[in-house]
Amino acid sequence: MQIYSYNLNGIRSALRKDLIGWLQENQPDVLLIQETKAQAEQIDETEFQALGYHCYWHSAEKKGYSGVGILSKREPDHVEVGCGIDYIDREGRILRADFGDLSIMSVYVPSGSSGDERQALKMQFLSDFQDYCGDLLKSRPHLVIGGDFNICHTEIDIHNPKNNQKTSGFLPEEREWVSGFLASGFIDSFREHQGEVLDRYSWWSYRANARANNKGWRIDYNMCSAALKDRIQGAEIWPEARHSDHCPVSVDLAE
Numbered sequence: 001m002q003i004y005s006y007n008l009n010g011i012r013s014a015l016r017k018d019l020i021g022w023l024q025e026n027q028p029d030v031l032l033i034q035e036t037k038a039q040a041e042q043i044d045e046t047e048f049q050a051l052g053y054h055c056y057w058h059s060a061e062k063k064g065y066s067g068v069g070i071l072s073k074r075e076p077d078h079v080e081v082g083c084g085i086d087y088i089d090r091e092g093r094i095l096r097a098d099f100g101d102l103s104i105m106s107v108y109v110p111s112g113s114s115g116d117e118r119q120a121l122k123m124q125f126l127s128d129f130q131d132y133c134g135d136l137l138k139s140r141p142h143l144v145i146g147g148d149f150n151i152c153h154t155e156i157d158i159h160n161p162k163n164n165q166k167t168s169g170f171l172p173e174e175r176e177w178v179s180g181f182l183a184s185g186f187i188d189s190f191r192e193h194q195g196e197v198l199d200r201y202s203w204w205s206y207r208a209n210a211r212a213n214n215k216g217w218r219i220d221y222n223m224c225s226a227a228l229k230d231r232i233q234g235a236e237i238w239p240e241a242r243h244s245d246h247c248p249v250s251v252d253l254a255e
Contacts, residue, residue: 005146032106036067107147
């Protein structure tokens, strides 16, 4: 099973940039989407369905904001919309599909870059999310969490670590959270299979020609529960896909 995660920064915008052509060429079994920026009724599913995908969405209450989705070639046994935590679910940040013993979640962690209030909410989200995932592992131990975590874990995940020590997304407390999340029973599938390769990023600012100069951040992950360790066959980042300021990240799992 090939699982891709992709923050589209607006699904309607990505469709205008030939997202369907990319999807037809790559044919992932599952595509986890973040930042749809659309209500479900605003998304034309026709072309997705023509490629054989079942479509599931969790939109934010605020229109044009946040939102996650899952496209799947196989129909899930169950789809869980949200996580039951009100402030998270109002922003449309978590959606999960279950396939037999395997659960696959799309998550969009809040950004804290707009100020102290949102940074505080981000840290609250991270704490609540870790508790939620810890509880979920008890009943769904084979779990993939793909999405935009809005955090670079280590210095090799960001182009200029020295100058970003006090920047949201690379704060010590955020990086410590990722370490703790991994220690709680998860695997960063990209690092597990690619090792400490350099200059591999999944997001670039639209400013200062950052993407052309590969001055990026690796903030998109496919985190796999430890129970899936022996089923992970590969993981990759796909910077040539240009439908967004992010690019897709993928993990391959043995059935």
